[in-house]
Amino acid sequence: MITDSFSSFHPIINFTYFLAVLLFSMFFMHPVFLAIAFVSAFTYSIMLKGRKAVKFNVLYMMPFMLFMAILNPAFNHQGVTILFYLKSGNPVTLESILFGAASACMFVTVILWFSCYNEVMTSDKFIYLFGRIIPALSLIFSMVLRFVPRYKAQIKVISNAQKCVGRDVSQGGIIKKARNGIKILSIMTTWALENAIETADSMRSRGYGLPKRTSFSIFRFDNRDKVTFTVIAGLIAIVLIGAVQGQNTIRFFPSIKTTRITGFSLIIYIAYFVLCMLPVIINITEEIKWKYIVSRT
Amino acid sequence: MNKKRLLAAIFIIGLLALAFFCFGDGNEVVPLNPDEVGKVAEATGVTPYHNEDKLGDNEDNKVNISLSQELQRESEEASNMEIEREEKKDIEMEEDKPKEVKEEKNKEANFTEKKTEKEKPIEPKLEKEKIIEEDNKNKDKKDKYLTDPVPEGKPKPVEWQDVTINKDKELTCTLSVTCKTILNNMHLFNMDKLEVLPEDGIIYGAQTVTFYEGESVFDVLLREMKKNKIHMEFVMTPIYNSYYIEGINNLYEFDCGELSGWMYKVNGWFPNYGCSRYMLKDGDVVEWIYTCDLGRDIGGQWAVTGGEQ
Numbered sequence: 001m002i003t004d005s006f007s008s009f010h011p012i013i014n015f016t017y018f019l020a021v022l023l024f025s026m027f028f029m030h031p032v033f034l035a036i037a038f039v040s041a042f043t044y045s046i047m048l049k050g051r052k053a054v055k056f057n058v059l060y061m062m063p064f065m066l067f068m069a070i071l072n073p074a075f076n077h078q079g080v081t082i083l084f085y086l087k088s089g090n091p092v093t094l095e096s097i098l099f100g101a102a103s104a105c106m107f108v109t110v111i112l113w114f115s116c117y118n119e120v121m122t123s124d125k126f127i128y129l130f131g132r133i134i135p136a137l138s139l140i141f142s143m144v145l146r147f148v149p150r151y152k153a154q155i156k157v158i159s160n161a162q163k164c165v166g167r168d169v170s171q172g173g174i175i176k177k178a179r180n181g182i183k184i185l186s187i188m189t190t191w192a193l194e195n196a197i198e199t200a201d202s203m204r205s206r207g208y209g210l211p212k213r214t215s216f217s218i219f220r221f222d223n224r225d226k227v228t229f230t231v232i233a234g235l236i237a238i239v240l241i242g243a244v245q246g247q248n249t250i251r252f253f254p255s256i257k258t259t260r261i262t263g264f265s266l267i268i269y270i271a272y273f274v275l276c277m278l279p280v281i282i283n284i285t286e287e288i289k290w291k292y293i294v295s296r297t
Numbered sequence: 298m299n300k301k302r303l304l305a306a307i308f309i310i311g312l313l314a315l316a317f318f319c320f321g322d323g324n325e326v327v328p329l330n331p332d333e334v335g336k337v338a339e340a341t342g343v344t345p346y347h348n349e350d351k352l353g354d355n356e357d358n359k360v361n362i363s364l365s366q367e368l369q370r371e372s373e374e375a376s377n378m379e380i381e382r383e384e385k386k387d388i389e390m391e392e393d394k395p396k397e398v399k400e401e402k403n404k405e406a407n408f409t410e411k412k413t414e415k416e417k418p419i420e421p422k423l424e425k426e427k428i429i430e431e432d433n434k435n436k437d438k439k440d441k442y443l444t445d446p447v448p449e450g451k452p453k454p455v456e457w458q459d460v461t462i463n464k465d466k467e468l469t470c471t472l473s474v475t476c477k478t479i480l481n482n483m484h485l486f487n488m489d490k491l492e493v494l495p496e497d498g499i500i501y502g503a504q505t506v507t508f509y510e511g512e513s514v515f516d517v518l519l520r521e522m523k524k525n526k527i528h529m530e531f532v533m534t535p536i537y538n539s540y541y542i543e544g545i546n547n548l549y550e551f552d553c554g555e556l557s558g559w560m561y562k563v564n565g566w567f568p569n570y571g572c573s574r575y576m577l578k579d580g581d582v583v584e585w586i587y588t589c590d591l592g593r594d595i596g597g598q599w600a601v602t603g604g605e606q
Binding site: 077078079080082085089090091093251253254255 | 489490492493519523526528529530531544547549
């Protein structure tokens, strides 16, 4: 795991990148595009979270992908290539199987991108970007994204405190355990309600949402950001040209059909690959630069 | 400032109105003119001979088919009479209704009878209200699967759960699957499906097929489509206790406008119940026909709108 220098860029770059990559991997079902997006999301998530990501991807995402791929042909019977018939009499077609596999791949890719997004776009960055335009909504959004991890941490705190007095869910008989669990839940609820009021009061007293307020984090849009932003915009433009030409999509029903691969489509593939791999490329070059500087001193 | 806003609002409303009048018609189903409806029926009627010639089958079959065709024609006329009678009844029942509606009804009756007069576009709202009203009237007459009373002389629906198929007794019927109306409504057609659309609109030319006693229209269709490697998808609809055919040969419902789908016709009559509830008899002529306009374009409106038309 290396330090993620893509996170140190201006939030607007992080946000544009994730927005583009998420939308593209949702809408482009072409197998080449799916493969590129999947590989990049996989690599970047491992780069960001290390061993935890490997475990998550292999243990949860792969079975999920398989499940989704099998589920589709059970309910969707379109397609010209009939492989065999189900017991009910409906046909299982090659097209529906491939569509299931493609949509499963797309689904998993989007989940992986979101796991990367949560690591990079922290709530202070999001509030920096949208705090002034949509103060209430951006606050809600950042609170919602933090909701589960925060409550999990708080439950752990309460549970540890209860353990000291012998009232944790891991202690006592089955009835006692249940009682302790409910007690912890009740403490949790009380804390959540109280905390919500406290947060609201605290934010109001600090004047959240008033004009001319500065953010907690201050970011500067420097030359490095300008260059990266231009590169991202250029790559997005190339991919969008491909989308207009119909190069990025595939027709599954009734038979599988894509537009013919030309020299230009290769350029689009490369552009999409560079766009998706951009954080990985940035991280690796930064690492090489750092190693070079270290070795000189 | 206020004036500007007002102008902007008027401009937007104008734009929407323009869009409505210019592009609103794009999705509307253009009904086939009655000549074409006749042509469709004629063409499907002719196919058995044509097909038989190609196969070079024995003469017994030919006689059988021509006989059954005559039967079909007779029953068609009968069904038309049936419909007419029903309509007359309706008119008598709705004596207190405004005159306009009655006139419209008469016109429609003429249409079904002669199939020459061009269909007069009815106000959709009025039509809908009429159908709902008619529906409410018939509520007690419906059976437990929401089927309107079947006209006299037509077979009553048979629940497939109650029937035991007698494998020893082999019977024959004529089956055909056509989608000729799509050829006349290409502007509505989903162009992705162009490659699966047969050029002459015949997916399965009329052929004599064997079935076992007690089998329904659905059983025969499923077996023949499987045998001939023609794609077909269906789903069980418990509320009507019947299988619903979603698509044949990858031509699905809604592929040719939002009122399109598959309908079936036995001996020239479009049953008003599902294909799993129609128990076949020896010598029946089954036609599966694609419609782009809820059956109105192929002469099967009665089955969809109930006793209305």
